[in-house]
Amino acid sequence: DAGVIQSPRHEVTEMGQEVTLRCKPISGHNSLFWYRQTMMRGLELLIYFNNNVPIDDSGMPEDRFSAKMPNASFSTLKIQPSEPRDSAVYFCASSPGGGTEAFFGQGTRLTVV
Amino acid sequence: GQQVMQIPQYQHVQEGEDFTTYCNSSTTLSNIQWYKQRPGGHPVFLIQLVKSGEVKKQKRLTFQFGEAKKNSSLHITATQTTDVGTYFCAVKTSYDKVIFGPGTSLSVIP
Numbered sequence: 001d002a003g004v005i006q007s008p009r010h011e012v013t014e015m016g017q018e019v020t021l022r023c024k025p026i027s028g029h030n031s032l033f034w035y036r037q038t039m040m041r042g043l044e045l046l047i048y049f050n051n052n053v054p055i056d057d058s059g060m061p062e063d064r065f066s067a068k069m070p071n072a073s074f075s076t077l078k079i080q081p082s083e084p085r086d087s088a089v090y091f092c093a094s095s096p097g098g099g100t101e102a103f104f105g106q107g108t109r110l111t112v113v
Numbered sequence: 114g115q116q117v118m119q120i121p122q123y124q125h126v127q128e129g130e131d132f133t134t135y136c137n138s139s140t141t142l143s144n145i146q147w148y149k150q151r152p153g154g155h156p157v158f159l160i161q162l163v164k165s166g167e168v169k170k171q172k173r174l175t176f177q178f179g180e181a182k183k184n185s186s187l188h189i190t191a192t193q194t195t196d197v198g199t200y201f202c203a204v205k206t207s208y209d210k211v212i213f214g215p216g217t218s219l220s221v222i223p
Contacts, residue, residue: 031209043156043201043213056210091155095209101146101158102203102211 004105006092012111018080021108023092024073031095033102034067034077038088082112117202117214125220132189134217136202145178145185146203156201192221
């Protein structure tokens with residue numbers, strides 16, 4: 001298995017633009033997580049899905065952020081409009097049902113200028 | 114919600130010295146996980162502890178879960194430059210939700 005796949009790896013965008021981050025979890029995993037990592041705030045859980053259903057989105061910063069999981073093999077995190085303070089590394093991770101560990105993707109480094 | 118704190122935030126050691134990071138919670142934990150993130154990389158799972166007083170070893174790494182299940186530690190014996198990175202403790206809650214501590218960043222001076 002190729003592991004959790006995220007795209008793009010790097011994204012540079014201008015303030016006000018829409019940004020879409022993509023994630024393909026490991027096949028067979030039924031939990032999917034979106035994390036944001038910054039120096040100041042560490043590794044924050046934004047939202048997580050179980051069997052494609054959003055279970056807890058309390059970590060989503062504000063209405064500019066939205067996440068979807070239309071099927072078991074794909075998820076998106078969208079920021080609209082983007083702001084410089086959204087600059088961070090965004091990780092997607094997946095976990096098998098009843099499993100132990102979360103498997104992380106390589107991350108998307110987002111820079112909003 | 115459940116939160117875990119870690120100390121120290123940063124640690125610089127000479128190669129060959131030992132290193133310990135501590136994870137603490139104000140509430141009883143059902144489990145504790147440890148992850149390592151190399152610079153520029155992504156978190157990678159190391160281990161999970163679930164039993165009170167549990168001790169597990171992986172080569173030079175020793176993981177402990179406190180008797181009260183409110184704290185945990187990771188100890189590295191004789192650090193090497195390959196140990197450089199940030200070590201996170203994390204808690205897996207219901208629905209497989211994984212919450213991470215702030216991490217301890219380890220630097221190893223050759």
